[in-house]
Amino acid sequence: MTPVGIREQRRQETRARIVDVAWEICRQQGLAGLSLRDLAARVGMRAPSLYSYFDSKHAIYDAMFRRGNEEFGTAMRCAVPDGPLDRGGIKAAARAFVDFCTADPVRYQLLFQRTIPGFEPLPESFAVAIANYEEMRRQLTEVGLGSQEALDLWTAVMAGLADQQIANDPGGERWRRLTDRAVDMYLDHMGVLPPQQGEQT
Amino acid sequence: MTPVGIREQRRQETRARIVDVAWEICRQQGLAGLSLRDLAARVGMRAPSLYSYFDSKHAIYDAMFRRGNEEFGTAMRCAVPDGPLDRGGIKAAARAFVDFCTADPVRYQLLFQRTIPGFEPLPESFAVAIANYEEMRRQLTEVGLGSQEALDLWTAVMAGLADQQIANDPGGERWRRLTDRAVDMYLDHMGVLPPQQGEQT
DNA sequence: GTCTATATTTGGATAGAC
DNA sequence: GTCTATCCAAATATAGAC
Known part of the structure; x- marks a missing residue:
């Protein structure tokens, strides 16, 4: 299901990578220790760019x-x-x-x-x-x-x-x-x- | 034990009251939702005054x-x-x-x-x-x-x-x-x- | 999509007057 | 002991250029 173009596929890969790194951070800092700045930095972007992939924390x-x-x-x-x-x-x-x-x-x-x-x-x-x-x-x-x-x-x-x-x-x-x-x-x-x-x- | 003067007793009562209110806040906002400003306000003082009773959060x-x-x-x-x-x-x-x-x-x-x-x-x-x-x-x-x-x-x-x-x-x-x-x-x-x-x- | 810049809020903690 | 004023750090989120 959800068959989509290669552009959308790339986007989903990036989303998955963000979630990966978010888990990594939480394992280190605790669930409440997740910050968008830190998350963005670890995926190689700036915090505001995350909002292209997720509406909110x-x-x-x-x-x-x-x-x-x-x-x-x-x-x-x-x-x-x-x-x-x-x-x-x-x-x-x-x-x-x-x-x-x-x-x-x-x-x-x-x-x-x-x-x-x-x-x-x-x-x-x-x-x-x-x-x-x-x-x-x-x-x-x-x-x-x-x-x-x-x-x-x-x-x-x-x-x-x-x-x-x-x-x-x-x-x-x-x-x-x-x-x-x-x-x-x-x-x-x-x-x-x-x-x-x-x-x- | 810990027999002390009336001054120290008052102090301990205030400490106990602070802890009371802290529990009240946490029951409402969650454990991590405790803030010193809020706590102080509810006890009838300002945040810095809490440091007369506790060294830190x-x-x-x-x-x-x-x-x-x-x-x-x-x-x-x-x-x-x-x-x-x-x-x-x-x-x-x-x-x-x-x-x-x-x-x-x-x-x-x-x-x-x-x-x-x-x-x-x-x-x-x-x-x-x-x-x-x-x-x-x-x-x-x-x-x-x-x-x-x-x-x-x-x-x-x-x-x-x-x-x-x-x-x-x-x-x-x-x-x-x-x-x-x-x-x-x-x-x-x-x-x-x-x-x-x-x-x- | 990504960035810089920033708005906005909020937090813990300290300095120093009274 | 309590206050005002402030520091400093960090947070989420938005605006707008590129």
Whole structure:
């Protein structure tokens, strides 16, 4: 879709590069530490030129939000096998989620928390996040975890691991290594996907 | 301790009032939205006068951090009965934690997350947070949950509930109401404090 | 599209009179 | 301790030439 001329293509490449560099800056300076001057300088232009590509700073955050959610979807699709999940598949998904979140705390902050005052993603961008959530819902529904309560408890356990890892042992694995165990705790409680014989504990 | 004259007492009262108002502003504008001008105006003085009470803006954040942790300790002590906890006592503690966190997302952000770039609490202030953690460790140790893994899994579950509630249903109870269930999930997994006969599910 | 120049606002912090 | 005045730095955003 969106088939366009080579001129528009160049423009989109530049937009993508700006978003790249914006992420780079935020990883270094924090989400609120993004400044248009700095951003422009690093892409080789002056601050006002950015307005040829984005209407405002919020529009840049929006593009970052969208990009981050696209990366998230890709990461999860790569890590999770097709078809109905067994207990090992759920663990793979959990590890992928926690690893994705802890690999980039600032990205976690923008995608999954509400920390930039006044920033709301546009509906088109938010749709990417919703699509990712719906994909998770679909997969968990297949194994009997489709109720809202089951899903919410699942997201709570996953977010809790990521959150504690980021807040109290950034770059480490103190909570990350508890992921498989947390999945067992959750699945046992829900009474689905009993552990296979000979499975590792 | 710190017995002092009436002059010093007045000073401490003013300091406390400044911290009060600082929290009020942050609840409205977000943690990063605190400005010394605004703060001073609301306390009835001009910005430079604040420097008679605090050395810098960071010092104000530090006092807020300390105050918040003191409130947290008080809230938990009020909610959790003395003596060894049974399953109901653990649930009371869990509800107290999740309620405390979700009642004030900005406070949760300052106390339990790392979101203000460059802010590190002073050792004296951090000591309050550590004391709270040690009290939790002591209580959980009494019921056989004193291992670091058990504690970390506990904090992950609690933080996950609070985090999801704040991020995805602020002011609501979508995750908050799962607290008792999450405690059951955790305690069953850990194999401690078996449910009493006739206990509510 | 990109630039220079600038408007405009706002922030933390300091100097020095009272 | 509090004030006025000010410094200094940085921010987003716009105007208009090229």
